[in-house]
Amino acid sequence: MKRAIAAAATAAAAVLTSLPAPALATAPELRTVSLPFLWPTARLTDVTADGAGGVWVGGVQGKYCLRWGDLCPAYYDGNPVVRRRVGSSWKEYPLNGWTGQGEIAQVASGAGETWIDGGPSASGSASTYVARFDGSAFQKVAVPAKYVTMLATGPAGTFASAWDPDSAHGLFKRTGDTWTAVNVPGLDYVADLQALTASDAWAVGFKDGLQQVPAAAHFDGTSWKNVPLPAITENDWFRKVVPVAANDVWGITAKRLAHWNGTAWTYVAAPAGYPDFGDLTVDVSGTPWVAPEAAEPPANPPYRYSGGEWEPVTIPSGIAVYHLAAVPGGIWGVGRQGEDTPVALNGS
Template sequence: MKRVITVVATAATLASLPAPAFAGAPELRTVSLPFLWSRSELFEVTPDGAGGVWAGGMQGKYCVRWGDLCPVYSDGNPVVRRRVGSSWQEYPINGWTGQGEIARIASSGGETWIAGGPSASTSSSRYVARFDGSAFQNVTVPTSSINMLATGPAGTFISYWDMDARVLKRTGDAWTAVEVPGFGNINDLQGLTATDVWAVGDREQPQVGSVPAAAHFDGVAWKSVPLPAASGNDRFLKVVPVAANNVWAITEKYLMHWNGSAWSPIAPPAGYADFADLTVDSSDIPWVAPEESASPLKAPYRYSGGKWEAVTVPTGIEVHDLATVSGVIWGVGRQGDGAAAVNGS
């Protein structure tokens, strides 16, 4: 029998969800990085599954301006580094050609994948590779570009757009199509187990535009999950399942919580830019990072005890991607013309 989920919240209903309070103000401190050619930036940070982290981005990007034009420029070169203990390690990125950046890293259960290409942090990636323990090996995908890369208990997935959302799962040495209903784009796919998986993104709604979309996989089939009524253009960006009745996610405009039967939207901090990333710490407290915006810079926030708390970061550092690694929060971004990394708890 088809499961029916009743939605009890609307986008106008802002939830205040209780969460354990932390003692003292949250603070992230600078982590030293290996030398990177300016201009450099990190776009992605994720746990490596062994207590360390992977970070990806670019270095050596430049533009020689002539008025409003940029006749001489470089998209830079891809950067992938792994932090093990207190040192960073670099591995070959085999099969890469040309310039560009690594903007997507997915790592879980001994599998690590990367994706990138020219300006991939703001568009689709065309290069996909799997880590074999000593180097990244290029993996052919049956599309010219992808917009989502994920790996976890349910397997490794990519998504791309071809008049509608298309999802492919890695099966042996091939990619197999997966039917996920109700999407125009899938932006993230994460699972607790092979039978408890979430996909989030957006779909087009007449006279409204893009609205959030979500689906759940129970080990047998994907089923669309109803959402609060949308009040305008918005889309899901990230999802972090903690338990079957405890799932956090972000749209561009809201922090969202799933309690097992309904989504509750939580308004962002006052004056906050659109969200860019989400992680949930070991105390079930969500942390969010802002989308890049004009000055003044916006700090990451966490939602603790039913209220937003600004996270202190070193002056001038922009943090746009977050991860929880062995109870420690990591963030990456840039400081001026150089890449930046921070961590703390």
Template sequence: MKRVIAVVATATVVLSLPVPALAAAPAAAPALRSVSLPFLWPWAQLFEVTADGAGGVWIGGAQGKYCLRWGDLCPVYSDGNPVVRRRVGSSWKEYPINGWTGQGGIGRIASGAGETWIGGGSSTREASSSYVARFDGAAFQKVAIPTDSVSMLATGPMGTFISGWDLNAGDRLFKRTGDNWTVVQVPGVDYVADVQALSATDGWAVGHRDGLQQVPAVAHFDGAAWKSVPLPAGADGERFLKVVPVAADDVWAITRKHLAHWNGSAWTFIAAPADYPDLADLTVDASGAPWVAPVEAAPPAKPPYRYGGGKWETATVPDGAAVLDLAAVPGGIWGVGTQGQDPAAFNGS
């Protein structure tokens, strides 16, 4: 899932309860229905869904995983093979994934401004990626990375970015420059969890600062430089995970426990729905309403929620469904997750 304004030092942030209405209440959140998937070898999982910019979506995950148990141990296992499919019209299309070696799955897909990139190499949903590839229109071509592993992948009007960690340098942000990667310094943000933009001169970076505890951090790019956006002490302990700019005065973001909104001059933090697991993903639909999905948790799974008119609205999902990642397209909302023990995709319009 998958834009900004100039920031000055006097920008303020507000933590407010109760939350004021930010817009007129929209219609009830649409129901998400199951969508048929292409054949995937069992056992399969879907980790990611991302709008392709042309009305369809990309999905990514792994297939062919197995574990031969011996008591509580798993001495013989496979992390499976990577899955990337694109929804074109009413069918799914597969493309070669060149340069892939070993086992694992695709856990990151970024698509925007005519570019699509994938990252993978591990079987877990939030693990770092050792494989990164760019779509050339016919296949994914492996791209060398300047770090041991990639924990964030984003592409859009400001270019393509990765966050990576290695033993010597720690966390760093890189931007694709020609056929190379250039280190980018973002003041006040030690670890960048997401980079998204409205244009080449209007972008946001969110993440956290390191210290005794992780402190949420935000920065804005105005076309010339990144500028740190101060946050109040009351927000300590909750790092930012995702950001979705909609307009210069309409930017949404999430931490594990809060939805956050920038109205052009101040941030408002909105508590997640009561008894909800940690937030994992964020998208904003065509009406401007944000949607959130939870981390994978013990059943019964919580559905996605949409926020509008100062309240949370529950999305209806099929029985036994867990929707763990979201993407907005002009025609509605897509999600991926599970239904029972099987991988599943969902759509609502």
């Protein structure tokens, strides 16, 4: 989807180690960027680099709920939003094959490909609409199962995690005009899949069903191989991965930053009191940035892990940032101000 400027890794045996939580340091800064007109209520649910110095954003506009006590008898899921930042302006493209209401949940871009997914159930992380950008519009393609929960594209191909109670398969790769089931050993669910080349890719997620034990696997161009992770005692599945080089791969679980040095995975504790991690990107210098999962106020800022220290990111007051993307010029983020106002930010 977006994770970093570059990506890669190698498969090897992991050593069970962990690092202490580091101290805090000086803050980097993100500043707001004007958005195109969006109907209220609007939200941005994803941001990803477009490979040409700009970004894609996805979300929804025009949602409403007319409340009656705790009920919502009149409700509208809104209309999908996809915009691309080109220079200093935003550009919109047709979403061919879209019908009904709902949001764009994910935008995935890499290796010259851009894909989106969404639909009426997207706010629950289950999408029924998948489309590929052909340079002038998004063209709908058939989903590999009933619901898509993860979408990724890059040099190793285009992949979708799908949930279907009638199927034993959870991961699919786009092969020509169809989807092919992929078996990733040691993972019951693939939450993210990112690659540097066609022969260097990482998949992360969880195993053991309800226990949700973090799990990772590496693809060497021929097959997927499970790579052990440091042991933990609580449910804390692997959410994102960003391969930067063969000996430099970053990831996040809900509670931890993870790093692969070519031989072993290690964990870095989150800043004290920080909520669950929700997103991860890595800037052009190789520095990881994390954003919190969407939660009730007060909002927590993104953090950068630099020189063995956590650095809180300065953002405007009253704004929450939940999604991040690295571009050659710095970092982009999207979130909201209050409950109903979407925001986009960039900086370094």
